[in-house]
Every structure is written in structure tokens, then in C-alpha cells.
Amino acid sequence: MNWFTKLLTSTLGRKLMMALTGLFLILFLVVHLIGNLQLLKHDGGEAFNVYAKFMTSNPLIKTVSYVNYACILIHIIWALLLTMHNRKARGSEGYAVSKNSSAWTSRNMGILGTFILIFLVIHLQGFWAKMHWGNIPVKVYDGQEVKDLYAVVAFAYSNILWVAIYVFSMLVLAFHLWHGFASTFQTLGLNHLKYNQPIRFVGRAFSIIVPVLFAIIPIVMYLTTPH
């Protein structure tokens, strides 16, 4: 086997792919969050709509978004490959009694990830697909026609069911990140007594702050829309 394919397909290599794509997705979350927080600006959605237009038309952003789609796909496919390999390695006969001392999140990344994938499908279908191909009302800012994605979002978040789905999904994401963030560094071999504590702290802070901020948006929008 060629050294490069070996690097990507060995057990360590597969974990490397998980870590690298995971790290990219963590960065993506930050960018996505900064954009989303503009929903809370009291300007009838102007800032958000202009931002949404920019994100779907700027060539550089478009290129990065393709990398992002690729990362999501690789993260899912490699997770499946690893899970199947790991199940096989465990063998057919299980333990009758097992007291595992490891953290719950670390043992259930696959289940958490599956929930996130389901959320992702709902989420992309609801907003992303509508923004790209849907029939969305148009607003005019400074003589420029901009799709009013804000209206779509505001309409969705006036429904308590959608708000509940989003808040629950962010809770799942928080658990996924709780293990995932620090785990990427361990997998990449970036483990050092000087940095282990800071990495763990930043990871835990990130896995709380980011999902909470994401979840606050639908809650606030639900509470502020007249019913």
C-alpha cells in the first residue's frame, strides 16, 4: 500500500481524518454563530439578510463552503468506517457484566453524531435549501435586491415545535463537543503537560458557550414575536 493511502486508512489515519474534519467543523460553528447572532439585531433582519446574501454569493466563501460540505461527509463516512471496524474488533461474544469507568459522551459519539446528522438534514432543508432554491420574498436594501431569509427564520421560530427541535439539537451538539473538542487534540498527538489543561478548559467552555448562544436565538425570537 502506498504510504499516503496508508496514512488515511490505518486506524490511526482514520482517526486523523476524524480529528482534522472535526476541527474544521468546530471553526465552522464559530463563523456560523457569529452570522446567526445578527438575527437578534433589531433591524428587521437587514444585517442578517445582507450577510446571508454575502455568504451565498462571495466566491471565496463558496469555495470554503464546499470544503465544509466535504468535511461533513468525510466526518460521517469515516465515523461509519471506524464504528464498523471497532464493532468487528470487539468480537461477537460480549461481556455479561461490564462496569465502564469512561465518560458517557466519549462512548456515545456515534449516537450523538447521528442525532446531529438528523438535525442537519432538517436544518438544511428548512433554511439552506430555501435560501438557494426556494421561493423567498425579496427585500430591497440600498437599491439591491436581497432574499428575506430573516422572514423564513422568524416564521419557523414562531412555532414552538421548531424552537424545541433546535434547542434539543444544540444540547446534543454540546455533548458531542464536550468529548470531541479535546479529543481532536489527543488524536493529532498534541498532548503536552503545559497545554492539556488549557485545551480541556477551552474545549469545555466552547462546548457550553457555543451551543447555548445558538439555542438562545430561537428562544429569544420566539418570545419577541407577537403571537
Added chain:
Amino acid sequence: MKITLKIWRQKNNTSKGAFKVYQHEHVSEDMSFLEMLDVLNNELVVKGEEPVAFDHDCREGICGMCSLYINGRPHGPQQTTTCQLHMRTFKDGETIVVEPWRAKAFPVVKDLVVDRTAFDRIQQAGGYVSVNTGGVPDGNAIPIPKKVADEAMDAAQCIGCGACVAACKNASAMLFTSAKISQLALLPQGQAERKERAEKMVAQMDAEGFGACTNTGACEAECPKGISLTNIARMNREYFMATLTSYEVQAKGDGA
């Protein structure tokens, strides 16, 4: 004290095993777990039954031969080897479930004995330092900082018992392999074969069918020798750097 034992009995690798329950009336709390099994086996032999097969050798906690998954944990409730586990750890009248290590790469030979030669093959793939014969080198001729020597020694504590594989939900051998790679990668003597070693040992580990690491830390929690997860990170580092920068290594994972 009196205990009830629920022990996995399996005739050989091809037959299907099952639990068998034994009432053990003659247990002293000063016995080690293996001595308790010795007494049970004596009674079974007297009764004309087949004694329970289990692995053991030095009974001093340093050979790595004893195994046993006791009450849901490798080597039982304490972070020690089974031979160093004493019956005072258990309560009078307790039911103790004893199972073999479970992993595809550790097939059951008989009862509680599993075949751990996969570890030997990983070790043979590169877990050594080639030394030329000749005069004895001077002691202290190669300076090694104390901290580094300590870290290498900590990794070298691994006795290859396989508790890490048994504890891991993926039956991953990464704690073992990483300890073996680390102990030599840290020392000057290990530098010549450093990259080749990492590539070959990881290839062998994969070829044996062990799982990948999910960084759950279950192995570290159960290791009787306190091998730390830091070693796995080091192995990842060693492997990635080796694969990216070494001369092409023929790592076929066939024990060579």
C-alpha cells in the same frame, strides 16, 4: 468466607461457552484471587470435574500473564493484576462473575485463557533496539535527562497483560502499542529505528484486527501499571511524522 462464582466455561476455541455457577465454601480473605481459584480447582479435581483453565505465571504482578475480567472490570475492582488481588476486596457471600478477555484478536483458548500472541507479533514488528555485539558500552556514556528517563520507564512498566484491550469498547490495543513505541522513542538508543518502528508496529496492530481509539480513557483507568493516555498521543505523533517523513517503509503487518 463463602462466595458464589459464576465462571465462563468453554471447552475450546470452536465450541460455544457458557457460565457455570460454583459455590465456594473455603475462601480465606488472605488468599489471592488465583489462590482462591487453585482451591476451587482442587475441589473440582477431587469431584472428578474438569478444573477451570486460567493464565498465570509469576504471581508477583510483573509478568503480565494473569488476566480475568472480574465483576465487569479487567483484573477486578482494584487497579492491580489479578494475582495481586486479594479476597478481602470482596464481601462474604458475594457473587463474583469471572469472564475471559473479550476481543476478536484475543480468541478464547479454553475457559478463561485467551491467546494473546497478537501482542507478541506487534512487539516483534518493531518493539526492539538493534544492538551490535562487542564491548560493553560505558555506563552513563549517553546522557539522558532524568525526566525523560522517568517517562520512558513509566511507559516500559507495561507488562502486556491486555487489560487495555479488554476494557476498551473498541478492543483497541493502542495503549499497549503506544507504551511499547514510547519507551524506545523517548530514549537516544531508540532513535535509529524510531520511524520504522512506529510504522511497523501500528501496521501490525491493525493487521491483528484490534479496534481504533475513541479517547474514552477506559484503558488508562484499568491498566494495572498506570500507563497513561499521553502515550497514545505520542504514538499518533510518532506515526504521523514517521509516515510523512520516513524513507518508504515496507510495513506489511505480517509480523516481519
